[in-house]
Amino acid sequence: MTTQPDTSRQPDMSRQPDAHPSAEPAPVRRPPTGQGDTPQREPSAPGALPGPGEPRRPFLHRVRRGRPEDPRWVRPAFAGLLVATALLYLYGLSASGYANSFYSAAVQAGSQSWKAFFFGSLDSANAITVDKPPASLWPMALSVRIFGLSSWAILVPEVVMGVATVGVLYAALRRRFSPAAGLIAGAVCALTPVAALMFRFNNPDAMLALLMTVTVYCVIRALEDGRTKWLVWAGVAVGFAFLAKTLQAFLILPPLAVLYAVCAPVSVRKRFAQIGLSAGALLVAGGWWVAIVELWPASSRPYIGGSQNNSFLELTFGYNGLGRINGDETGSVGGGGGGGGTGMWGETGWNRMFNSEIGGQISWLLPAALILLVAGLVLTRKAGRTDLTRGSFLAWGGSLLMTMAVFSYMAGIFHQYYTVALAPYIAAVVGMGATVLWEERGKVWASLTLAGAVTASAAWGYVLLNRTPDYLPWLKWLVLAGGLTGALGLVFVTRLGRHLALVAAGLGFVAALAGPTAYTLSSVNTGHSGSIVTAGPSGASTMGGRGGPGGGMRGGFPGGGRNQPNGNGTQQNGQQNGQQGGGTGGPPTGGTGGFPGGNQQGNGNTQGKGGTQGQNRQGGMPGGGTGDGRMGAGGAGGLLNGANVGSAARTLLSKNADDYTWAAAAIGSQNSASYQLATGKPVMAIGGFNGTDPSPTLAQFKKYVADGRIHYFISGGGMGGGMGGGSASGTASASSRISSWVTANFKKVTVGSATFYDLTRPTS
Secondary structure, X not given: OOOOOOXXXXXXXXXXXXXXXXXXXXXXXXXXXXXXXXXXXXXXXXXXXXOOOOOOOOHHHHHHHOOOOOOOOHHHHHHHHHHHHHHHHHOOXXXXXXXXXXXXXXXXXXXXXXXXXXXXXXXXXXXXXXXOOOOOHHHHHHHHHHHOOOHHHHHHHXXXXXXXXXXHHHHHHHHHOOHHHHHHHHHHHHOOHHHHHHOOOOOOHHHHHXXXXXXXXXXXXXXXXXXXXXXXHHHHHHHHHHHHHHHHHHOOHHHHHHHHHHHOOOOHHHHHHHHHHHHHHHXXXXXXXXXXXXXXXXXXXXXXXXXXXXXXXXHHHHHHHHHHHHOOOOXXXXXXXXXXXXXXXXXXXXXXXXOOOOHHHHHHHHHHHHHHHHHHHHHOOOOOOOOHHHHHHHHHHHHHHHHHHHHHHOOOOXXXXXXXXXXXXXXXXXXXXXXXXXXXXXOHHHHHHHHHHHXXXXXXXXXXXXXXXXXXXXXXXXXXXXXXXXXXXXXXXXXXXXXXXXXXXXXXXXHHHHHHHHHHHHHHOOOOOOOOOOOOOOOOOOOOOOOOOOOOOOOOOOOOOOOEHHHOOOOEOOEOEOOOOOOOOOOOOOOOOEOOOOOOOOOOEOOOOOXXXXXXXXXXXXOOEOOOOOEOOOOOOOOOOOXXXXXXXXXXXXXXXXXXXXXXXXXXXXXXXXXXXXXXXXXXXXXXOOOOOOOOOXXXXXXXXXXXXXXXXXXXXXXOOOOOOEOOOOOXXXXXXXXXXXXXXXXXXXXXXXXXXXXXXXXX
């Protein structure tokens, strides 16, 4: 392929990837692009299979040594990055206990029943599923089947996904750019606070982030020479990502599809045929499970949690789909505000990723990434249509901008931890942009742009650190001073020797990563549990607007989500202040009332791994516990955190439990999950996560009781009051009617401070 006439504007980049390992290294420059639609391979470029008659190096040698043209430090540095990421994410992993007990209960159920495994049921008796498809649960459930139920068995698969994401990022950037680009991207991703949080937590977001990274990698591989198989693999990755978190997996499809349709090095006809094949692979990879569920008789499968009509398609396009965009989510705890408005889930608008709710989770290097993205596109503006350097910037940058735009304006349920999806894209753009500009540093505009990116990172890091003034107050000044000094050195980089130039670049990089690294270390030093978790130290994320009872909140609305060990920064005997009963680990709530109704008291105290110790508080927030499993009389007891289950309650529910299909039934999935994890026996979650799903109906529940299939009813839990609240239309929900019927007709059993109803002992 011929080069562009204006080669002075082209960055010095990687070698052509598909070539001969025994050949002499090609010149270190970006692969030439230009006048044709089909790229020409250089036969002497390193990276492809050996030619005829040339020996292929042994596999273990290739794994140990890497590419023959790589310096000897490259493979050890890559291995060190993976090992360091694994050790960082494994450190203190068990402090989070069962993390999100909602998903842990489903993992436990899947380890006991293959039917529950397939459907993603919350209990092994298959009453109701989680409100997501089950793919993210499968690795954890298999781990628990092999190693038994424990915090490590549940969370280590998430750590593996985090390490794999770093590895895929390195592979993508090293292949097209340089080892340094891959190492920078991997380090940035690993040290992003929300990534360190979610790759140690059991929500679906870890699998989603990994599969989205794989998707972009496969698309870029397809752009190299138009091979169909890579685009098909991209469709497969998106399909499985759909089975992890439904429509969020589709956010990056528009920019990637347009990119391939325009820039692929094959004919137009073949491009669209390949996109069609990729779409078919997506439908097969993501649709097989959906088809089985929709065709399976509803009477012999669990109810689809989160839906109002027992339909996964309704769940996909409603509660988990368009409802997240426009805020119209039937069965949800409420929507948000659009167009810069403020709602229950925080302010929306162009600056959402930078505000006090989200900024400390993800935005540390976001300003630099945006600067470097523009610089990369400017640098390749005269490249040919099939230029892979520009294609890489468009693939990663398009995914970043598309996902960020949707997150910024979605009015429905939005949690801070969703932003982990942005971490690989930001990391890739930073890695690509930094190395490209470094190679072009002899040009004034390139060195100034690189200095500007470092300055933006240092200044924004100072702002974010200043939002938590009591946390390492000296660090913000070091970040600012170090970043500005490094930026100044980059401005005059052409006048410095190579060693001083590297020192300036290194100083800028360290300053940019110092803030997120500190937040990451704070996150791995603290256990996290509940439905809403945030990274960083106390105060790093505060939820504003009407959704925040009593003003701004630690850990976001509504439910905190981090355990402050023992309330004074030290962990003792597994006791931690957490969100179960309020306390310092949960959200500060002022007064009474709050969300979603009434007063509640909590003095929950659980001792053991991942346990949480609450302090008394007043104020209607979900999660108040009374020490032995009883949720507060008002509020959404257990909506975002389960009950604390005492030994007496556990003994009561476990006795003769095998004689029943369900040892107990409780309103709300978090409430039921706590008892199920404590006893190891199936506990029915009436009404699903919020207690508002119409399953079971009162008639169905009465039949279960008449058939002797449920032993106890656990008092409390659910949304909008201890008895399950009302439906979206204002009428009494199924869970509320069940509660009223039970309390009127069955004998109350009090164990410590917990209240149960024995469904085998009617009052009359």
